[in-house]
Amino acid sequence: MSAKKISIEDVAQRAGVSITTVSRVINNFPTVSKKNRAKVEEAIAHLNFKPNVSAQRLARGLNTAVGLVMPGYPGIFHSFYAIEIIRGIGHACETLHLDLVFHITNGMNPLNTSNVGGVIFADIIENRKQLESILSEGIPCMVINNIVDDLKVNFIAVDNFKGAEMAVDYLFGLGHTKIATVTGSLQTQGGVHRFDGYKSGLKQKGLIFTEDYVYEGDYSRRSARIGLEKFLSLKEDRPTAIFAASDDMASEIINVALEQGLKVPKDLSVIGFDDNPIGLYGSVSLTTIRQPLFKMAEEAVKQLNAIVSGRRHSPVKQVLAPELVVRESCASPGA
Numbered sequence: 490m491s492a493k494k495i496s497i498e499d500v501a502q503r504a505g506v507s508i509t510t511v512s513r514v515i516n517n518f519p520t521v522s523k524k525n526r527a528k529v530e531e532a533i534a535h536l537n538f539k540p541n542v543s544a545q546r547l548a549r550g551l552n553t554a555v556g557l558v559m560p561g562y563p564g565i566f567h568s569f570y571a572i573e574i575i576r577g578i579g580h581a582c583e584t585l586h587l588d589l590v591f592h593i594t595n596g597m598n599p600l601n602t603s604n605v606g607g608v609i610f611a612d613i614i615e616n617r618k619q620l621e622s623i624l625s626e627g628i629p630c631m632v633i634n635n636i637v638d639d640l641k642v643n644f645i646a647v648d649n650f651k652g653a654e655m656a657v658d659y660l661f662g663l664g665h666t667k668i669a670t671v672t673g674s675l676q677t678q679g680g681v682h683r684f685d686g687y688k689s690g691l692k693q694k695g696l697i698f699t700e701d702y703v704y705e706g707d708y709s710r711r712s713a714r715i716g717l718e719k720f721l722s723l724k725e726d727r728p729t730a731i732f733a734a735s736d737d738m739a740s741e742i743i744n745v746a747l748e749q750g751l752k753v754p755k756d757l758s759v760i761g762f763d764d765n766p767i768g769l770y771g772s773v774s775l776t777t778i779r780q781p782l783f784k785m786a787e788e789a790v791k792q793l794n795a796i797v798s799g800r801r802h803s804p805v806k807q808v809l810a811p812e813l814v815v816r817e818s819c820a821s822p823g824a
Contacts, residue, residue: 495536495537495538495539497511497512497515497538499536499538500529500532500533500536500538501532503532503535503536504525504528504529504531504532505528506525506528506529506626506627507602507603507626507628508603509602509603509605509626509628510525510529510626510627510628511529511532513627514526514529514530514533515533518627518799519799519802520627520628520629520796520797521627522625522627525625525626525627526627553586553587553588553606554587554588554589554590554604554605554606555578555582555587555588555589555590555605555606555607555608555609555790555793555794556590556592556600556602556605556607556608556609557574557575557578557589557590557591557592557608557609557611558592558594558600558608558609558610558611558616558619559571559574559575559591559592559593559594559611559612560593560594560595560596560611560612560614560615560616561593561594561595562614565593569736569737569763569765569766569767569782570634570763570782571611573782573783573786574611574633574634574782574785574786575591575786576783576786577782577783577784577785577786577787577789577790578609578786578787578789578790580783580787581786581787581788581789581790581791582790585790585791585794587790587794590604590605594616594619595615595616596614596615596616596617596618596619599619599622600619600622600623602623602626602628605628606629606797607628607629607630607631607793607794607796607797608623608628608629608630608631609630609631609632609633609786609789609790609793610630610631610632610633610635611633611634611786612632612633612634612635612677612678613632613635613637614676614677620632620640620642621640624640624641624642629643629793629796629797630642630643630793631643631644631645631789631792631793631796631805632644632645632646633645633646633785633786633789634646634647634678634679634785635678636678636808641804643792643793643796643804643805643806644805644806644807645785645788645789645792645805645807645808645809646785646807646808646809647679647780647781647782647785647808647809647811648808648809648810648811649678649679649682649683649686649762649780649811650682650683650685650686650689651686651810651811652683652686652762652778652780652811653682653683653684653685653686653687653689653690653732653734653762653778654686654687654689654690654693655690655778655811655813656686656687656690656732656760656762656778656813657686657687657690657691657693657694657732658690658693658694659760659776659813659815659819660730660732660758660760660819661690661694661696663730663758663819663820663821663822664821664822665729665730665758665821665822666694666696666729667702667726667727667728667729667730668691668696668702668728668729668730668731668732669702669703669704669716669720669728669730669731669732670684670687670702670703670704670731670732670733670734671704671706671712671713671716671717671731671732671733671734671738671742672684672687672703672704672705672706672734673706673707673708673734673735673738673762674706674707674708675705679734680708680734683734683762684703684734687732701723701726702720702728704716704719704720706733706734706738708734708735708737708738709737709738710737710738710740710741712738713733713737713738713739713741713742713745714741714742714745716731716738716742717731717741717742717745717746718745721749728757729756729757729758729822730757730758730759730760730819730822731757731758731759731760732760732762733759733760733761733762734762735761735762735763735765736761736762736763736764736765736767736768736775736777737763737765737767738761739759739760739761739762739768739775739777739818740761740767740768740771740775742759743759743771743772743773743775743818744771744772746759747772753772753773753818754773754817754818754819754820754824755820755823755824756823758776758818758819758820758822759773759775759776759818759819760775760776760777760778760818760819761775761776761777761778762777762778762780762811763777763778763779763780763782764777764778764779764780764812764814765777768816769816773817773818774816774817774818775816775817775818776813776814776815776816776817776818776819777814777816778811778812778813778814779811779812779813779814780809780811781809781811781812784809785809788807788809792805792807
């Protein structure tokens with residue numbers, strides 16, 4: 490094979506890595522693993538490959554594109570979470586003059602990262618293998634909405650545990666001791682952390698945890714309706730307050746309570762989680778725990794861009810604080 494005909498694809502094939510990785514080695518990017526760098530350097534030497542201008546241009550071009558990988562769950566484009574993440578990432582890309590490549594995935598197929606400089610994972614639900622694969626290529630990655638302790642990956646997340654504790658603390662401060670919860674999906678880290686924070690909040694206040702006050706939901710309005718019906722069926726010690734793990738569920742709980750002739754917050758206090766604008770426009774404006782989704786997404790792009798451009802070398806391990814937003818849906822019992 491003539492040296493003049495050797496291409497970057499040939500080098501990638503011999504080394505068993507992506508073209509992106511070869512480009513990063515050629516341009517001395519610091520994000521390539523030692524193992525992959527050694528394989529690429531061996532392939533370059535063996536093939537007598539001479540980097541050309543187009544390969545270098547490809548490497549420079551990678552800095553101007555960010556990949557966004559989002560789980561393809563039902564109703565994604567009706568999801569407040571998804572909309573805020575896309576809005577925040579899009580705003581940051583516009584500000585930094587970066588292109589955005591959007592990929593919705595079921596977690597089964599390999600991702601094409603040949604035209605991006607780094608990848609943002611909007612959570613890792615059933616697509617962890619995709620994250621591990623991209624990390625093995627030495628491509629800079631950022632996970633948002635998930636604290637990742639067992640992989641060497643950058644992440645920015647929200648303190649869901651603390652947010653749930655704040656919700657219980659606020660209700661207890663109003664005088665509530667019978668506090669129930671409709672959880673989010675316990676298949677997600679956010680759902681688990683909010684449930685654990687709820688239990689921790691009860692313990693801190695000396696309240697006894699009981700399964701009677703728990704309904705395992707899935708962030709859907711249907712699960713919120715069923716959860717409230719369970720609580721209202723209790724013959725004794727009905728809860729006087731409910732912490733719902735999302736504003737969608739909290740809003741539905743209020744709707745069902747009003748249908749049942751209850752007054753919110755006189756008969757039942759309700760607090761949500763998200764600060765979804767939907768909570769402002771119901772029959773009763775919703776008290777909630779605000780998670781800074783837009784800020785999380787925007788910061789993810791900024792930090793990833795700093796890593797790709799070589800301006801940041803230390804890992805990003807950031808957990809953002811939630812905030813209590815007080816409106817009309819909570820009051821002292823019987824107030």
